Amino acid sequence: EDQVTQSPEALRLQEGESSSLNCSYTVSGLRGLFWYRQDPGKGPEFLFTLYSAGEEKEKERLKATLTKKESFLHITAPKPEDSATYLCAVQRGGSQGNLIFGKGTKLSVKP
Amino acid sequence: GAVVSQHPSRVICKSGTSVKIECRSLDFQATTMFWYRQFPKQSLMLMATSNEGSKATYEQGVEKDKFLINHASLTLSTLTVTSAHPEDSSFYICSARDPSRGVQETPQYFGPGTRLLVL
Numbered sequence: 001e002d003q004v005t006q007s008p009e010a011l012r013l014q015e016g017e018s019s020s021l022n023c024s025y026t027v028s029g030l031r032g033l034f035w036y037r038q039d040p041g042k043g044p045e046f047l048f049t050l051y052s053a054g055e056e057k058e059k060e061r062l063k064a065t066l067t068k069k070e071s072f073l074h075i076t077a078p079k080p081e082d083s084a085t086y087l088c089a090v091q092r093g094g095s096q097g098n099l100i101f102g103k104g105t106k107l108s109v110k111p
Numbered sequence: 112g113a114v115v116s117q118h119p120s121r122v123i124c125k126s127g128t129s130v131k132i133e134c135r136s137l138d139f140q141a142t143t144m145f146w147y148r149q150f151p152k153q154s155l156m157l158m159a160t161s162n163e164g165s166k167a168t169y170e171q172g173v174e175k176d177k178f179l180i181n182h183a184s185l186t187l188s189t190l191t192v193t194s195a196h197p198e199d200s201s202f203y204i205c206s207a208r209d210p211s212r213g214v215q216e217t218p219q220y221f222g223p224g225t226r227l228l229v230l
Contacts, residue, residue, distance in 0.1 A: 034218055043117075043204045043221035044155070087154065097143060097208055099219060101154040 002027045006088050006102035013078055013109050021073040021086055021105045029093025033071050035064050036087040038104070044087055047073075078109045113139050113209045117222035124195055125230055132190045132225045134205030140185035141207035145219060146178075149202040161188040195229045202226055 005024045013019055025033065032051050036044035048057045050066035057064050061082065063074040073086055085106045089099040114137040124130050134144055142163045147155040159180050160168040167180035179191040188207075192199055206219035 032218075036221075041202075041224070041226070043115075043206075043224045046218045046220060049218050089155075097219065098145070098157055098160060099155075101156075103154045 002090070002092055002100050004088055004090055004100050004102035006105050008105060009103070010106045011108070013075075013107070015079055015109055015111050016077045018074070018076045018078070020075070021107070023071040023073070023088030023102055024069060025071070025088075025090050026069075027090045027092045027100070031091040031093050033066055034089045034091070034099065035071070035073055036089065038085045038087055075107070078107075080109045080111050083107055083109045113207070113220040115205065115207050115220050115222040117205055117225050119225060120223060121226040121228075123228045123230065126196050127194055130192045130195055130227060132192075132203055132205075132227075134188045134190070134207070134222055136186045136207045136209075139207075139209040139211060142185060142210060144182060144188040144205055144207045146180060146188075146190050147204045147206065149204060149224075155204065192227065195227070197229045200227055200229045
């Protein structure tokens with residue numbers, strides 16, 4: 001069964017304290033792994049797509065990496081405005097583009 | 112990134128009434144749109160895949176007669192919650208992919224969501 005597991009469920013950091021969020025997945029024929037940011041009461045905002053093991057992508061303080069079993073979202077020197085829930089999703093082969101989401105990691109960055 | 116809008120942003124209705132939610136792709140044409148539901152502190156759960164000009168594909172456990180989906184044009188999909196009940200109260204979010212952005216899997220761009228409260 002296709003599954004996406006994110007850890008930790010919640011993470012509290014001090015401003016400037018770097019850390020990583022984990023996304024473990026099992027899926028039949030990975031077509032893509034996606035990271036989104038979701039603020040309370042809003043729809044998810046697209047961050048990154050990763051397609052193959054070894055791939056890395058960066059955007060400002062965020063860097064996403066991918067292996068055959070998991071993905072990491074590294075946050076370097078976070079700021080309070082990085083506080084949000086970060087969602088990981090996978091798309092499996094043979095689908096119409098359907099995404100399977102993890103439950104997310106709620107990140108809080110204190111000044 | 113591509114822009115997706117939803118209307119209304121929130122709606123309160125009485126039990127037994129029907130509610131229609133619109134999802135529009137503003138700067139691209141979307142042959143496929145997706146409808147999700149999100150309960151508090153839970154992740155997004157796919158309800159159905161909406162295909163322009165054809166019937167929607169519903170996920171297991173989602174009642175197609177209760178959640179009517181229409182995708183009449185390349186920029187508009189609607190979700191109608193028929194005879195809504197309090198247990199239908201949730202955050203409904205649509206998404207769309209822009210097929211013009213290349214051969215690799217393009218991301219889904221999400222709308223801002225619609226908060227439905229059924230009294």
